[in-house]
Amino acid sequence: MVKKVITGNSAAAYGVKLARVQVVSAYPITPQTTVVEKLADFVANGELNARFVNVESEHSALAALISASLGGARTFTATSAHGLALMHEMMHWAAGARTPVVMVNVNRAMGPPWNIWAEMTDSIAQRDTGWIQFYGESNQEVLDTMIQLYRICEDKEVMLPGMICEDAFYLSHTVLPVDIPEQEDVDRFLPPFESAYKLDFDNPVSIGSLSMPHQWYMELRYKIAESMENARKKIVEVDREFGKIFGRSYSGLVENYRGDDADLLLICAGTMASTAKDVVDEMRNEGVKAGLLRLRVFRPFPNAEIVNLVQNAKVIGVADRSISFGNQGPFFTEIKGALYGKIPTKLLKNYIVGIGGRDVTTNTLKSIFRNMASIKDHGLDEEVTWVDLKR
Amino acid sequence: MAKPTIPTEEYMLSGHMACLGCGAPLAMRYLLKALGKRTVVSIPACCWAVIPGVFPYTNLKVPLVYTAFEVTGASISGLRAAIDARGIKDVNVVGFAGDGGTADIGIQALSGAVERGENIIYMCYDNEAYMNTGIQRSSLTPFGAWTTTTPVGKTKFWQKTQKKNMVEIMVAHRIPYAATVSVAYPEDFINKVRKAAGIPGPKYIHAFAPCPTGWRMPPEKTIEIARLATDSCVFPIYEVEYGKYKITRKVVNKKPVADYLKMQGRFSHLGEEEMKQIQEYVDREWELLLKKEEFTKEW
Numbered sequence: 065m066v067k068k069v070i071t072g073n074s075a076a077a078y079g080v081k082l083a084r085v086q087v088v089s090a091y092p093i094t095p096q097t098t099v100v101e102k103l104a105d106f107v108a109n110g111e112l113n114a115r116f117v118n119v120e121s122e123h124s125a126l127a128a129l130i131s132a133s134l135g136g137a138r139t140f141t142a143t144s145a146h147g148l149a150l151m152h153e154m155m156h157w158a159a160g161a162r163t164p165v166v167m168v169n170v171n172r173a174m175g176p177p178w179n180i181w182a183e184m185t186d187s188i189a190q191r192d193t194g195w196i197q198f199y200g201e202s203n204q205e206v207l208d209t210m211i212q213l214y215r216i217c218e219d220k221e222v223m224l225p226g227m228i229c230e231d232a233f234y235l236s237h238t239v240l241p242v243d244i245p246e247q248e249d250v251d252r253f254l255p256p257f258e259s260a261y262k263l264d265f266d267n268p269v270s271i272g273s274l275s276m277p278h279q280w281y282m283e284l285r286y287k288i289a290e291s292m293e294n295a296r297k298k299i300v301e302v303d304r305e306f307g308k309i310f311g312r313s314y315s316g317l318v319e320n321y322r323g324d325d326a327d328l329l330l331i332c333a334g335t336m337a338s339t340a341k342d343v344v345d346e347m348r349n350e351g352v353k354a355g356l357l358r359l360r361v362f363r364p365f366p367n368a369e370i371v372n373l374v375q376n377a378k379v380i381g382v383a384d385r386s387i388s389f390g391n392q393g394p395f396f397t398e399i400k401g402a403l404y405g406k407i408p409t410k411l412l413k414n415y416i417v418g419i420g421g422r423d424v425t426t427n428t429l430k431s432i433f434r435n436m437a438s439i440k441d442h443g444l445d446e447e448v449t450w451v452d453l454k455r
Numbered sequence: 456m457a458k459p460t461i462p463t464e465e466y467m468l469s470g471h472m473a474c475l476g477c478g479a480p481l482a483m484r485y486l487l488k489a490l491g492k493r494t495v496v497s498i499p500a501c502c503w504a505v506i507p508g509v510f511p512y513t514n515l516k517v518p519l520v521y522t523a524f525e526v527t528g529a530s531i532s533g534l535r536a537a538i539d540a541r542g543i544k545d546v547n548v549v550g551f552a553g554d555g556g557t558a559d560i561g562i563q564a565l566s567g568a569v570e571r572g573e574n575i576i577y578m579c580y581d582n583e584a585y586m587n588t589g590i591q592r593s594s595l596t597p598f599g600a601w602t603t604t605t606p607v608g609k610t611k612f613w614q615k616t617q618k619k620n621m622v623e624i625m626v627a628h629r630i631p632y633a634a635t636v637s638v639a640y641p642e643d644f645i646n647k648v649r650k651a652a653g654i655p656g657p658k659y660i661h662a663f664a665p666c667p668t669g670w671r672m673p674p675e676k677t678i679e680i681a682r683l684a685t686d687s688c689v690f691p692i693y694e695v696e697y698g699k700y701k702i703t704r705k706v707v708n709k710k711p712v713a714d715y716l717k718m719q720g721r722f723s724h725l726g727e728e729e730m731k732q733i734q735e736y737v738d739r740e741w742e743l744l745l746k747k748e749e750f751t752k753e754w
Contacts, residue, residue, distance in 0.1 A: 086540035087533065115536035119529060120567030127526035127564070128533030131497060134520050135537025153523055263495050263518045263538070263546070270513035272521030280510055 066244045072235030075203040075242050076142065076168040076228070077102035079210025081112045082250040083166075086137040086257075089117035089125040091147060094180045095236045096170045099142040122147035126154035126165065133163035134271055138214065138257040141165065144232065145172035145186045152190065158225040159194025159288055161272055164217035164257075166210065167227040170236045171199075171334065171385075173420045181421020182231040184334065185386040188362070188394045194288050196226035196295055197362040199333040201319075203240040206230055208312060211250055215302045218257055221294040231385075232421065234335040245310055253309050296364045317366035319358040320373050322348065326355025328436040329377035331370070331399060333359040334385060336417070336424040343429040354433050359395060367402040374403065379411045379436045383429075383451075385418040392448050411439050414448040428452055460642050462488045468514040473506045476674025478664030478681065480506060481638040482580040483551065486662075487517060489648035490576075494547040495538075497531050499561060500524040501553035502587040503580070527552045528564035531575045547652055550577040554595035555585045558619050569628045569657040576651050576658045579621060582666035590669040594619045597689075598736065599729055600721045602669070607724045617736065625659040626695050632656075634694035634703075637663040639681035643703055647694060654696075663690045671720025680718055686710045688741040699754040700747040712737050 070078070076099050080088065088107070090100040106112035115137075119125045122143050129139040143151065148169055158165050173183035187197060196217060200206040209228045217226040230236050261271060275281040300316035307313030321341050323329055328347075330340055337358040347354035357373055359366065374380055380403075384393025391397060396414035403410065415432050418424040428451055439445065466487035473480045479502050487494065495518045498504060504521060507514045522530035527550040535548045550568075552561055557579035568575060584602045585591040592602040595618045601607055605614045625633040632654045636644040644662070651658035665681050667674040684690040685704055689712060692704035712734045716722040725733075 087536040089533065089536075115540050117532050117536050118571060119532070120563055120570075124526055124529035124532075124564045124567055127522060127529035128536065131520050131522060131530040131533035132537040132540075133533075135495075135534045135541070137537035137540045139533075154526070157523055263534075265492055265494075265518065265546075268513075268516060268518040270507060270510075270515065270519035270521070273507065273510040273513060273519075274505055275510040 065246060067241055068244055069239050069241050070203060071098065071237050071239050072200070072203045072206050072230045073098040073170070073237065074102055075207040076210060076230070077106065078244055079207045080140045081106050082245060082247060083138065083211055083214045083254060084256070085112070085114050085140040087115045087117065087129060087132040087139045088141070089119050089128040089132070089139070090141045090143065091119055091122045091125050093122070093144045093147040095172060095232045096142045096144040096147065096168070098236070099168055122150045123154060126151045126158060129165045130154060130158050130161055130163045133165055133259070134161060134261055136257070136259045136262040139165045140167070142168040142170070144170040145174055148186045148190060149174065152193070155190050155193035155195060162223040163225060164214070164223055165225040166213045166217060167225070168206070168210070169227050169229045170232050171229045172232040179420045180232065182234055183385055183419055183421065184229070187227065187229050188386045191363060191394070194224060194292070195363060196224055198226070198228045198360060199362060200228055200230050200235060201335060201337050201358060203235060203242045204312065205314060206235060207242055207244070208306065208310065208314070211245070211254055212302050212306055214254055216295060216298045219298050220260065222291050222298055223260065224288065224291055224295065229334070231335040249309055253306065292364050299361060314360055317361040318369045318373060319360055321356040321358065323355035323357050323373055325353060325376055327353040327378040327440060328381070328433055329355045329357060329374055329379070330381045330383060330432065330436070331357045331359065331395065332383035333362070333395065336383060336385065336429070339424060339426055340429050343426050343433065347433055352433065352437065365398055365402065370399060370402045371406045374410065375407060377410060379413065379440045381413045381415055381432055381436045383415045383417050383432065387416050387419065396448070411444055413439060413444065416448065416450045417452070422452060461485070461645055464488060464491070466492065466516040468516065471506045471514045472508055473502065474668045474674070476667040476677045477502070478582065478638045478666065478677050479503060479580045482578065482662040482664045485638070485641050485644045486549070486551070486578055486648055487515070489645040490547045490549065490652055492517065493545050494549055495520065495534055496549045496551050497522050497527055497534060498551050499527045499556045500587070501556050503551060503553070505587060524556055525560040526564045527556060527561050528566070528568035528577065531577070532568045532571065532573045535574055548575045550575060552579055553587070554579060554581045554583060555593040558594045558621055566628065569625060569630050569659065572656050574655055574657070576648070576660065578660045578662055580662045580664040582664050582669060583618070584666070584669050586666045586669045595621070599716070599725050599733055601724060602721070613724065621661050622659070622695065626698065629698070630657050630659055632658040632694070632696050635661045635663065635690065635692050637681050637685055637690060637692060638665070639678050639685065640692060640704060643692060669721070671723070672718055676718060680715065683710060683715045683718065687712045687715045688737050689715055691741060691744055693744065693748070699751045700744070702744065702748055
């Protein structure tokens with residue numbers, strides 16, 4: 065095993081190389097660019113034997129990969145924000161065509177006003193496209209999840225596309241020590257892609273034909289829903305098996321950090337979870353029973369896991385680095401939905417934080433825990449608060 | 456018995472869902488006769504998204520990968536990349552799209568694929584409007600035509616612009632091979648597709664495919680009208696190989712454009728003045744093509 069001090073984007077590129085991806089297609093957008101630059105270097109140096117399709121848009125990047133995947137190749141793309149939004153039509157297509165395309169999305173805010181910094185609205189807006197969604201906390205997790213994702217997505221019981229999201233700059237451009245797994249271990253863990261379709265000229269099929277209301281469209285959509293359910297189990301199994309080979313695993317869909325006996329339980333995703341872990345430790349030292357749940361996976365949504373893990377909490381805070389205009393933070397809405405009817409009523413509070421890359425500092429998170437403590441004693445002040453908002 | 460001038464093998468089966476007299480199935484049939492079994496076709500939204508039949512049926516004897524409206528160029532790039540990655544050498548990768556999917560919404564992806572030099576054949580079957588959605592104008596709808604979005608009405612709202620010249624757009628990309636073909640001339644059609652298959656890099660073939668439904672003409676007149684389009688120089692049959700122009704169907708006695716226009720209900724509102732205007736435009740374009748052929752003669 066080699067240890068390198070690298071950025072999240074570089075870690076993602078190592079993931080692609082180790083997964084022996086055969087076709088890469090991408091279009092440049094800040095802050096994704098260094099992923100594909102690194103991959104272009106790998107290809108140019110002969111370290112990665114992949115076809116590199118330098119397309120003229122993100123929409124074409126994903127379109128090319130869907131067809132490449134149907135042609136039997138393992139595929140990869142990376143994008144961010146506006147690039148992901150432009151892909152939206154093909155996001156649906158990738159899932160509908162049952163192509164296990166894997167993507168890195170660098171979570172970035174949508175314009176206008178132009179803003180290239182961290183926010184999760186871009187990927188949350190792809191919620192209903194049928195993609196598996198992971199949110200990374202560290203560069204190591206980005207690399208490891210890449211390798212796990214190919215196993216999960218290419219599983220015959222899943223056959224769906226998947227993405228791993230990195231917070232813009234906090235992961236994409238920040239260097240951290242990363243263990244680069246040995247190729248032979250990855251090969252053992254991740255066999256070559258065996259597509260169910262491939263191109264068979266003796267028994268040709270048409271993929272994606274017209275399907276009418278009275279016959280199979282609805283059934284084919286049901287199969288996607290079913291496969292997404294299968295993915296829950298696979299995510300946990302694959303993570304466990306990964307741990308056995310590589311000595312690292314990530315607790316499947318949700319990470320529980322000192323949450324079992326926590327009165328004040330914060331739920332969030334991405335890099336702010338790292339900061340929150342420090343804050344939880346500090347709060348614990350002060351005698352406050354604080355805890356954290358980190359959403360590692362947003363689709364399939366970990367409904368049952370969350371219900372199990374919040375049983376003892378008195379106040380549940382949900383920090384969303386995105387907002388669904390006209391309602392609340394998307395994680396908050398989904399968590400409320402998960403809990404409904406499953407546990408006695410709890411105090412639930414939504415914190416909108418870090419919009420457009422505004423720093424979520426230890427002080428931000430401390431103020432959130434202090435607010436949760438106040439809710440525990442005095443009841444709910446308001447259901448949604450925008451934290452650190454200038455007025 | 457005389458030897459058939461086109462291959463007898465069929466890769467497009469009967470029982471499809473095209474309208475009576477549709478030119479588009481002929482284009483696919485000749486295309487596949489020329490290329491044979493080791494061919495994969497990618498088709499976006501267009502009449503041909505419906506013609507092969509409803510899932511799980513198909514009328515093609517080659518693999519067909521459907522794609523979205525605007526990405527035929529990207530889809531075939533991905534297919535070629537996968538085929539290369541798998542070490543397969545003998546497969547034709549073909550994009551097959553309508554005029555809207557080629558000249559309007561799909562032009563970006565097509566331009567990208569051609570600029571990158573992808574080893575693909577792209578065929579546009581041109582029926583001069585969005586026929587699958589119900590005869591809306593495209594940028595390949597000719598001057599003077601009625602469509603449902605260029606209705607005649609009191610203000611003569613019919614199509615007022617000339618159709619884009621897709622072959623010239625492809626030539627501007629310095630494409631190795633671009634050509635026009637017509638369903639009225641199967642031998643020429645098949646010869647050009649075969650020639651394209653032997654040339655590395657991107658190839659663009661623009662196929663004239665009349666639409667009786669949208670052109671408001673009798674379905675049995677498809678071939679007659681397609682011949683007249685070429686004989687009147689409305690749709691010249693030529694090729695451009697590495698920049699060198701060659702008119703492959705010489706027109707000796709040019710027929711009047713009005714003969715072509717008067718056979719179709721979509722032009723029935725045009726008066727003498729407009730017909731004259733169209734004739735002048737067609738003459739000028741034809742002269743230009745002759746001059747290009749002359750200019751590139753020694754290339």
